[in-house]
Amino acid sequence: MFSEIKKSLLVSVWFMFLTFPIMVIKVNTIENTIIWRWENLVLIGLGSFFLSFLWRFMHNKKATKRRQDYKDVLSKLFYDNLIENKKVFIPIVAALIIFILLFPKMFSTYQVTIMTTALIYVVLGLGLNVVVGFAGLLDLGYVAFYAVGAYTYALLNFNYDISFWIALPLAGILGAMAGILLGFPVLRLRGDYLAIVTLGFGEIIRLVLENWGEFTHGPSGIAGIDRPNFGFDLSIVGSINAIYYFVFFFVLVTIFFTNRLQNSRIGRAWVALREDEIACQAMGVDKTKTKLSAFAFGATWAGFMGAVFAAKTTFINPASFTFLESAIILSIVVLGGMGSIPGVILGALILILLPEYLRAFSEYRMLIFGGAMVLMMVFRPQGLIKSKRRRYNLESMSKKKLKERQNAASS
Known part of the structure; x- marks a missing residue:
């Protein structure tokens, strides 16, 4: 304990030394005077000492718990008490759905717009989860498919006045082709080489959109994109609420499809590819079709959401599809x-909503957000809710088959 306190004291002294010119000395150029803010130095010393000591305490506690095999307690509690317990799971899901349906009635248009953006990122995260989470293919250019979908609807609507409902499936198809x-x-x-190539692909798409001015309108972008027509005249607020409900419906559809795919033959092939590519190929799984299907499926949902994003904002330009967007989706x-x-x-709800609701902290909000992300990656690198690994008990399976045969023979 004494050594930890000593190390934390050294850290606090070092931080006080580094921040002294910025946080303590303030020059008044009008009156040519210097203001000494010693209280800031005391606060920095106390804060850095407390955070350093807390960091070391949590890090040591994490190492102890790792030896005691408490690594996935949160995930086990989540799956055992919520997902697999229908008496708890069904009421919670019903309450969440009712809350989401009543959200536009309870909150302002600004809040509805933020939540719509968060739901769009939920779909994007689920699409990338197929590529990265299921198949184990690190894709750093996922925003390229998002851009393909957005520009598909924007160009078709701007040049040929094609409606959103016709352009939406085309955006998904072109995203899958990309x-x-x-x-x-x-x-x-595989690995780093795959990440570099996908990163280059995303940047190529962005540069093409930015420099092919005759076709994509270049950096100026495309404005005046029509919002979806839901069959009746809507005000701006009504249109925003309608898009919100449509994106929520799309989230439900995406969850259904990804869950079914995860339990399907192709889903098991993706997991096998992620765990060991050589063993997967040796077992007869077609590596080419498996990889292409993962890229195509993930890109399809990105294409859909690109069209929704263009319809929601009514304006797009290449600056909306930078590498930062891919990094955010991967971080989700x-x-x-x-x-x-x-x-x-x-993860999508936290990563998108938290920076917005931390705006009250002004310039400190990104510092708080970044610190929270660092703590998360240090103390829980497997993520908030780790994917549950399927385990098959051969003894119970053999007993089940024997019972089935006995029932068949008796009948």
Whole structure:
């Protein structure tokens, strides 16, 4: 304990030394005087000492718990007490759905817009979760498919006055084609090399959109994109609420499809590819089709959400599809837990909503947010809700088959 206190004291003294010129000395250029703010130095010393000591205490506690095999307590409690317990799971889901349906009635238009953006990122996170979480393919250019979907609807609507409902499936199809186009060159790549190639693909798409001015309108972007027509005239507020409900419906559809795919034959092939690519191929799984299907499926949802994003904002330009967007979507998957559908949903809501609701802290909000992310990655690197690994008990399976045969023989 004494050594930990000593180390924390050294850290606080070092921080006080580093921040002394900025936090203590203030020059008044009008009166040519210097103001000494010693109280800031005391606060920095106390704060850095407390945080350093807390960090060391939690780090040592984490090492002790790792030896006691308490690593996945949160995930086990989540799955055992919520997901698999229907008496608890069904009422909670029903309450959440009712809350989401009543959200536009309870909160302002600004809050509805923020929540719509968060739901869009939920779908994007679930789409990337197929590529990164299920198949284990690190994709740093996911925003390229998002851009393809957005520009598909924007250009069709701007040039040919095509409605959102016709352009939406086309955006998904073109996104899937872009995913397959990316998948072919990276079939033999893995790890860092795959990440570099996908990063380059995303930047190529952005630069094409920015420099092909005759087709994409260049950096100026495309304005005046029509919002979806839901069959009746809506005000701006009504249109925002309608898009919110549509995106929420899309979230439910995405959850259903990704959950069913996870339990399907192709889903098991993705997991096998993630765990061991060589063993997966040796067992007869077609590596080419498996990788291409993962890229295509993930890109399809990105294409859909790109069209929704263009309809929601009514204006897009290449600056909306930078590498930062890919990094945010990947952070959602990593923060929530790779391969975990509930984890990705929770990660998207936290990562998108938290910076908005921390605006009250002004310039300190990103510092707080960044610190929280660092703490999360240090003390829970597997994510908020780790994906539950399926285990098969051979003894119970053999007893089940024997019972089935006995029933069949008796009948």
